[in-house]
Amino acid sequence: MLHIILLRVLATIPVLFGVSLVTFFLIRAVPGDIVDALAGEEFDNPEAIDQLRRLFGLDLPLYQQFWMWFSGLLQGDLGTSFRTGRPVLQEILDRFPLTLELTLAALVISVAIAVPLGVISATRRNSGLDMGVRVASLVGLSIPNFWLGILLIAFFSVHLRWLPSGGSNPFAFSWDHFQFLILPAVTLGSSLAAETMRMTRSSMLEVLAQDYVRTSRAKGLGEHLVIFRHALRNSLIPVVTVVGIQAGALLGGTVVVEQIFSWGGLGNLVVRAISQRDYPLLQGLILFLALFYIVMSLIVDIIYLYLDPRLRRHG
Amino acid sequence: MAEPALPAVAPTRASRPSILRIILRDRIALAGAILVAIMLIAAVFAPLLAPHVPTDINGRARLQGPSALFPLGTDELGRDLLSRALYGARVSLTVCVSVVTLAALIGVSIGLVAGYFGGLLDSVSMRLMDVIFAFPTILLALAVVSTLGTETRNLVLALTVVYVPAFARISRGAALSVAREPYVEAARSVGVGNFRIITRYVLPNITAPIVVQITLSLAYAILVESALSYLGLGVQPPEASWGSMLATGKVHIERSIWPSLVPGLFIVFTVLGFNLLGDALRDSLDPRLRAAIR
Numbered sequence: 001m002l003h004i005i006l007l008r009v010l011a012t013i014p015v016l017f018g019v020s021l022v023t024f025f026l027i028r029a030v031p032g033d034i035v036d037a038l039a040g041e042e043f044d045n046p047e048a049i050d051q052l053r054r055l056f057g058l059d060l061p062l063y064q065q066f067w068m069w070f071s072g073l074l075q076g077d078l079g080t081s082f083r084t085g086r087p088v089l090q091e092i093l094d095r096f097p098l099t100l101e102l103t104l105a106a107l108v109i110s111v112a113i114a115v116p117l118g119v120i121s122a123t124r125r126n127s128g129l130d131m132g133v134r135v136a137s138l139v140g141l142s143i144p145n146f147w148l149g150i151l152l153i154a155f156f157s158v159h160l161r162w163l164p165s166g167g168s169n170p171f172a173f174s175w176d177h178f179q180f181l182i183l184p185a186v187t188l189g190s191s192l193a194a195e196t197m198r199m200t201r202s203s204m205l206e207v208l209a210q211d212y213v214r215t216s217r218a219k220g221l222g223e224h225l226v227i228f229r230h231a232l233r234n235s236l237i238p239v240v241t242v243v244g245i246q247a248g249a250l251l252g253g254t255v256v257v258e259q260i261f262s263w264g265g266l267g268n269l270v271v272r273a274i275s276q277r278d279y280p281l282l283q284g285l286i287l288f289l290a291l292f293y294i295v296m297s298l299i300v301d302i303i304y305l306y307l308d309p310r311l312r313r314h315g
Numbered sequence: 316m317a318e319p320a321l322p323a324v325a326p327t328r329a330s331r332p333s334i335l336r337i338i339l340r341d342r343i344a345l346a347g348a349i350l351v352a353i354m355l356i357a358a359v360f361a362p363l364l365a366p367h368v369p370t371d372i373n374g375r376a377r378l379q380g381p382s383a384l385f386p387l388g389t390d391e392l393g394r395d396l397l398s399r400a401l402y403g404a405r406v407s408l409t410v411c412v413s414v415v416t417l418a419a420l421i422g423v424s425i426g427l428v429a430g431y432f433g434g435l436l437d438s439v440s441m442r443l444m445d446v447i448f449a450f451p452t453i454l455l456a457l458a459v460v461s462t463l464g465t466e467t468r469n470l471v472l473a474l475t476v477v478y479v480p481a482f483a484r485i486s487r488g489a490a491l492s493v494a495r496e497p498y499v500e501a502a503r504s505v506g507v508g509n510f511r512i513i514t515r516y517v518l519p520n521i522t523a524p525i526v527v528q529i530t531l532s533l534a535y536a537i538l539v540e541s542a543l544s545y546l547g548l549g550v551q552p553p554e555a556s557w558g559s560m561l562a563t564g565k566v567h568i569e570r571s572i573w574p575s576l577v578p579g580l581f582i583v584f585t586v587l588g589f590n591l592l593g594d595a596l597r598d599s600l601d602p603r604l605r606a607a608i609r
Contacts, residue, residue, distance in 0.1 A: 018446035026458055138594065142587035144538050146545055147579035150565050154572050255453055256542045260565065270454065271546065274461040282458070289454055 008301055012294050019290045020073060023283050024066050069283070078287070079280035088284035091269065098168055099258070099265030102184055103250045109189030110196055111243065118200025118239075122208065123227060133197065140194030149187040149260040156183060166262035184261040188254065192246050199242045200235065207235040237307050244300030334526065337599045338592070344599075347591025354585045358404040365398035370553045378571040388573035391563060396577045399555040403578060406556040407585070410467060410549075411536040414474040419529055421475070422482025427513050427521075429483070430490025441487065444480040453542060460548045470549055474539060478532055485528050489521035523600035530593030534586045541582050557582050 053059045057068060072079060078088035121133040157165035168180045207213065208231055216226050258267030266285060273282040338344045357364060366386065373393030380388045387397040425444075429437040447455070459473030490513075493499060499516050507515075543549045544558025552559065557578040564574030 014442065015445050018442065022446055023458075138590055139583070139587060142534065142583050142590050144541055144579070144582055144586075146542060147561060147575075147582065150561065150568065150575045150579070153565075154568050154575065158569055255457065256545060259546060270457065274457060274548075282461075286454060286458060 004305065005302060008298055012298065015294060016291065019294075020070060020287055021066075023286045023290075024069060025062075069280075073287075078284035081281045082278045083276050083281070088280050091281060092266065092284055092288050095264065095266050095269050098170075098263060099254055099267065102181065102188065102254060102258070102263060102265060103247065105181055105185035106188035106192060106250065107243065107247055109185055110192035110246070113190070113193040114196035115200050115236075115239065118197045119204055119227070119232065121197070122201045122204035122235075125205065133201070137194040137197045137201075140190060141198070143191065145187055145191040146256045146260055148191060149184065149257055152183050152187060153260070166260070168262070168264045180261075180263070184257050184263050187261075188250065188257050192250070195246070196239060196242055200239050203235040203238045204231060207231045210234075233307065237304065240303050240307065241300055244296050244303070247296050334596065334600075337596060341595045341599065343591050344595030347588045347593075347595060350584055350588025351592060354404055354408065354581075354588060357401050358408045361398075361401040361405050365395070365401045367395035367398045369394065369398040369402040369555055371395070378567055378574070380571070380573060387577045388571070390560070390574045391567050396560075396573060399560060400557065400577050400581045403555045403557045403560060404581060404585070406467075406550050406554065407537055407540055407558075407582075410471055410474070410540050411533055413471050414478060414536050414540075415529055415532045417471070417475045418478030418532070419482050419525065422479040423486045423518075423525060425479070426483040426486030426488075427490045427517060430487035431494050431509070431513055431517060433491070433494075437487070440483070444483050447476065447480045453539060456539060456543055457546070457548065460543060467550055470540065470543065473543075474536055477539070478536065481532065482525065482528060485524050486521055489524055490517050493517045493520045527593055527597040527600060530589055530596060534589035534593065537582060537586050537589070541578075 050059070057065055060068075069079060076089065078092070080087055081091055084091065117133050121130045124130055153165045156163045163179055163183055165183075166180075169177055213226060213231055216230050217223075221230075254263075254265060255267035255270050257263070258265050259271055262268070266289070269281070270285050272278070273285060338348050371394060373389065376385065376389050376393040378389060378391055379385060379393075382388075385395050385397070387395075387400070390396055390399070425440055429440045455477050456470075456473040459476060460469055463469040463472065494517060499512060502512050502516055540549060541556070541558030541561070544556045545562045547559070547562065549558055550556040560578035561575060564576075564578065568575055
């Protein structure tokens with residue numbers, strides 16, 4: 001089993017290299033750079049502009065710039081932010097806990113809603129409840145999460161005045177902290193729940209039609225035992241994939257929701273890096289988020305191995 | 316050169332119902348198709364349907380609720396929300412339809428060639444798709460738009476890049492299995508060229524998953540496009556798109572809910588339409604799934 005995991009880890013290396021390559025050149029493809037942006041706002045002095053370019057290493061040929069960045073990358077150095085002068089890694093790690101917290105809260109909300117409803121919906125197929133759940137999940141899938149966020153703000157912040165409409169503060173076990181988390185987490189979580197619920201339902205239906213489920217019913221096992229001991233575990237495999245992919249993609253997906261709720265995580269940082277043309281920061285962020293995504297899919301693969309022992313035999 | 320006579324093996328499953336028939340027979344598909352049709356009509360005939368000019372500012376009618384004059388209310392500059400949303404449909408649908416068309420053309424071509432020929436070509440192109448896949452969707456689109464500038468053309472380009480891998484993967488997988496089928500084998504043995512085999516034998520057999528992917532991608536493209544517009548990276552003012560309308564609506568949410576409500580509802584109806592359609596098509600076109608569910 002360790003062998004398989006090791007192989008999977010090795011396979012991510014070329015993907016990571018590709019991601020860093022694409023990230024680097026994509027960002028350089030833009031006409032105009034940070035110096036143009038700075039110069040436009042603050043001064044108009046060709047000599048100083050040249051000096052700035054040298055300072056940022058922008059006068060070097062592209063391949064040299066890439067090499068400098070990439071060799072730094074291998075040593076865990078993502079460069080320094082053009083704007084703040086702080087190490088990019090530091091900027092990212094400062095914001096990461098808030099985004100991680102929001103992501104985890106959203107996933108917990110999503111799974112807590114989706115899995116029970118999906119199972120109930122599948123076991124009582126074509127009942128009124130099933131229809132209700134299916135319609136709700138399709139509608140949920142069609143609602144943009146930022147619109148849901150705006151509606152929640154309108155209702156809970158503007159109308160009822162129960163919760164703040166935005167903001168965030170460092171993690172603490174206090175209402176002062178959690179009151180900010182509730183709305184963005186519900187916003188993100190409920191749009192994920194729709195997808196997870198559909199996956200749980202269809203996967204459960206597929207499993208319930210299998211021979212071994214019929215066998216366990218035939219040998220007189222109670223319905224509860226059949227569903228929870230035999231069917232659920234197997235039907236969770238595709239659900240794990242969906243949740244894993246969501247977790248990885250969620251970091252990127254928080255961009256808009258963080259923006260709506262002024263949540264001070266990575267999503268907010270991304271928007272800042274883009275609007276300020278802060279290449280090193282943007283590069284670092286994209287790479288970091290892609291890495292997170294890749295690590296998440298690795299974890300999903302490992303969970304697979306646990307859930308489906310058949311996979312362990314193949315190398 | 317005359318074409319050699321081909322073995323009479325039907326490359327397409329004759330029993331598979333046509334898409335139009337599925338839509339007419341299935342209530343869910345029909346509901347989706349109707350929603351999509353309404354939005355298409357709204358987009359095409361926006362100039363005829365809109366009661367006002369979407370960019371007309373009316374200082375005395377700011378942030379009003381629905382009235383006889385302004386059926387869905389007005390925004391912070393007194394512009395008619397219904398008219399803006401109708402014109403917004405043009406923007407959103409044009410962007411999304413172009414994106415999905417381009418992505419399907421490019422992705423399916425890559426996938427077919429990779430799956431049919433296999434080997435190095437296959438591994439290289441699929442690793443490239445993996446790299447694109449490794450980027451979170453919105454982030455990739457954000458990066459492209461922010462580097463190339465916020466023009467509609469760039470928005471289309473950015474979203475196309477995002478959607479190519481999905482089409483490539485689906486068609487590659489399908490091409491891979493179809494290419495090993497006896498009837499393709501047979502065609503090859505009687506000297507049919509690769510191009511002809513791909514377009515005549517492989518492609519018709521993978522239309523079902525592609526059609527489903529197109530419909531569901533359209534739904535998702537609308538969501539991503541409006542998210543980018545919400546962040547200010549889509550269509551630029553004074554032109555209206557649903558996402559940018561929502562962004563300005565949110566600013567004035569303390570005073571009126573209408574500017575936030577109207578564009579959101581348009582988005583939901585459109586996306587729901589595509590989702591209903593895609594779902595129903597998948598259920599009827601994918602025999603494996605049909606066997607599992609029914």
